Amino acid sequence: MTAILEMQHINHFFTARRSKLQVLFDVSLTVQPNQTLCLVGESGCGKTTSGKMLAGLLTPTGGKVLYEGHDVATLEGAERSAYRRAVQIVHQDPYASLNPVHTVYRTLSFPLFRHGLVHNAEEARVRVTELLQLVDLTPPGDLIDKFPHQLSGGQRQRVSIARALTVNPRVIVADEAVSMVDVSIRISLLNTLNELQKRLGLTYVFITHDLAVARYFAWEGQIAVMYLGRVIEQGSAPVITTAPQHPYTRALITALPEPDPEITRNKERFTLRSQDIPSLSRVPPGCAFHPRCPLFVPGICDMVRPELAPSEAGSVTACHVTARTAMHDEAVRARSVVS
Amino acid sequence: MATPVLTVNHLSVEYQSPRGQVKAVRDVSFELEAGQTMAFIGESGCGKTTLALSLVRLLPKAARIVSGTAMYQHGGKTMDVFKLNGGQLRNYRWSDCAMVFQSALNALNPVLKISSQVQDTARAHGEHDAHKVEQRALSLFEMVRLDPERVYNAYPHELSGGMRQRVLIAMGVLLHPQIVILDEPTTALDVLTQRTIIDVLKQLREEMGFAMIFISHDLSMAAELTHKLVTMYAGQIVEIGPVNPVFYSPMHPYTLGLLKAAPGLHSFREDLASIPGSPPDLIRLPPGCKFAPRCPFKTDLCITEEPPLVTHAPDHASACHYWEEPVVARKAFHDALALVKSELKSEKQP
Numbered sequence: 001m002t003a004i005l006e007m008q009h010i011n012h013f014f015t016a017r018r019s020k021l022q023v024l025f026d027v028s029l030t031v032q033p034n035q036t037l038c039l040v041g042e043s044g045c046g047k048t049t050s051g052k053m054l055a056g057l058l059t060p061t062g063g064k065v066l067y068e069g070h071d072v073a074t075l076e077g078a079e080r081s082a083y084r085r086a087v088q089i090v091h092q093d094p095y096a097s098l099n100p101v102h103t104v105y106r107t108l109s110f111p112l113f114r115h116g117l118v119h120n121a122e123e124a125r126v127r128v129t130e131l132l133q134l135v136d137l138t139p140p141g142d143l144i145d146k147f148p149h150q151l152s153g154g155q156r157q158r159v160s161i162a163r164a165l166t167v168n169p170r171v172i173v174a175d176e177a178v179s180m181v182d183v184s185i186r187i188s189l190l191n192t193l194n195e196l197q198k199r200l201g202l203t204y205v206f207i208t209h210d211l212a213v214a215r216y217f218a219w220e221g222q223i224a225v226m227y228l229g230r231v232i233e234q235g236s237a238p239v240i241t242t243a244p245q246h247p248y249t250r251a252l253i254t255a256l257p258e259p260d261p262e263i264t265r266n267k268e269r270f271t272l273r274s275q276d277i278p279s280l281s282r283v284p285p286g287c288a289f290h291p292r293c294p295l296f297v298p299g300i301c302d303m304v305r306p307e308l309a310p311s312e313a314g315s316v317t318a319c320h321v322t323a324r325t326a327m328h329d330e331a332v333r334a335r336s337v338v339s
Numbered sequence: 340m341a342t343p344v345l346t347v348n349h350l351s352v353e354y355q356s357p358r359g360q361v362k363a364v365r366d367v368s369f370e371l372e373a374g375q376t377m378a379f380i381g382e383s384g385c386g387k388t389t390l391a392l393s394l395v396r397l398l399p400k401a402a403r404i405v406s407g408t409a410m411y412q413h414g415g416k417t418m419d420v421f422k423l424n425g426g427q428l429r430n431y432r433w434s435d436c437a438m439v440f441q442s443a444l445n446a447l448n449p450v451l452k453i454s455s456q457v458q459d460t461a462r463a464h465g466e467h468d469a470h471k472v473e474q475r476a477l478s479l480f481e482m483v484r485l486d487p488e489r490v491y492n493a494y495p496h497e498l499s500g501g502m503r504q505r506v507l508i509a510m511g512v513l514l515h516p517q518i519v520i521l522d523e524p525t526t527a528l529d530v531l532t533q534r535t536i537i538d539v540l541k542q543l544r545e546e547m548g549f550a551m552i553f554i555s556h557d558l559s560m561a562a563e564l565t566h567k568l569v570t571m572y573a574g575q576i577v578e579i580g581p582v583n584p585v586f587y588s589p590m591h592p593y594t595l596g597l598l599k600a601a602p603g604l605h606s607f608r609e610d611l612a613s614i615p616g617s618p619p620d621l622i623r624l625p626p627g628c629k630f631a632p633r634c635p636f637k638t639d640l641c642i643t644e645e646p647p648l649v650t651h652a653p654d655h656a657s658a659c660h661y662w663e664e665p666v667v668a669r670k671a672f673h674d675a676l677a678l679v680k681s682e683l684k685s686e687k688q689p
Contacts, residue, residue, distance in 0.1 A: 212603055
């Protein structure tokens, strides 16, 4: 199966006041068609930058982004616009991402006219109604002529999703798409997105800081955990949430409070050596996580950068210590078999 | 029973709006015991922030406390927070009852160093010994796991969001308050930062023994931190009780709905659901139970008659005609969960 989108060895620098800041370090990600890839990590880990790059909103300073195997930097003319239409983005804040003086109809019909998908107002109205139904904004007749301020947060976010769907995309990059809406309606928004995936064969890149949401949304899909501009662990959602290998992923999972008093109060904790995330302008040498890592081994972790390698659990992990422990276990097992 | 440090009786707050009176808080009564932590949960617009602001008398001009009392009791003195005059109110705020606001970025003055903001606060409340205040601030910063010297001499922009939030918490408890009100203390923070703040709050509470009122829509955090849980809907308390009974046998369908809408790492996909519909218009409230239009258990009775808040179990009250329904539904869920877990276990050990 060819990947629909791929990031290959991306290094990215932001330039601010003549100083360069590297925000992505050798990031490679593969997005398979009709699947969900969740990018998880703390603020500043590079998840939004990666999302923007996949959507073509940022050009990487090093490495390539491939759309169906073609480098997007070399795409021109019709091919380029096909790519730009195929990958759409849904932003975090539905209060900021919709133009407050445009009605729902105007917001949704503009891209339809712009891309020649409809030819007159009548067709546009029919298509906009369809789109509203698709994102469960019913009855569409009541909402089509409303302004954003007349809608609730959840309804606005549904309009943003409908706007992304106007140009019949194949991939949707959803950047913290549910973090601003009320808890009581988050699940139904996620369900709508999942339903759309089934119905339209969409592929999602879902960016979130909430592992519980990632688990629920991806379900059997992939989760990639990022830390300080690097992917440090990637695997299927059940593996990442039940058998995390990298100490950072373990810290994230154990730190998460759960909506059940008994479980959350008796959860095993994985205490970090330092509370504060280092600055991207001074990324620690070796493994970037070593100053906070409870499994830190001097002489290795602070000298050599660990590469992503397959783990026993079925994920890929970049950690010297867990890899070595696994190797050690295997050696013990091999020896016991021999004897 | 411990003595309550704060007793709120029949509190109602309204906002003046062009369309009419917005009834943001309606007839709310509760007791906060010394050293106890209480969480108020509900959707945005349910009145929880208005309630918190009224307890420190920081409501905007358009709001008015229509009725009710809030009796504060500490060290032999008893006073009604709503009847305090300017000077008394200044004494009450921060030294008796401190509030930690949601947005740590906006709550600190960006052009003043943390040190001068700490000193200003102390001076405004009658503490003029700068050296003593500094020592106290430094030890508090240590307690909230900050690098004391560095943070004390920093400007807010030099600190991360999580650090600023911890500075605010440390400043909140600077004058040994009896009550600390926290409005969404961890929203918009990363998981690990959130964990630090939860741990810091637990530790401070243990060492200083203050009572906490905690406003949130995050059930997970409430599950971890609180003794008592209050669910608010359309400005009213619809359920109040100790944390475990409310989580395991909720007596109000709205609480049940919130529980089902909160995904955990181990929740099953089929068990999660959103609450359909949206909250009522707080200007023209419908008669009967305000939650009825969104409720799976509603009958004609609910539409005509508003259920009162009735105690059904020790300390556990709910305002629902059919309070047993959510209890049964949740019990069925937990039984099914236990069954699945035991099956998983027996599969693992053949």
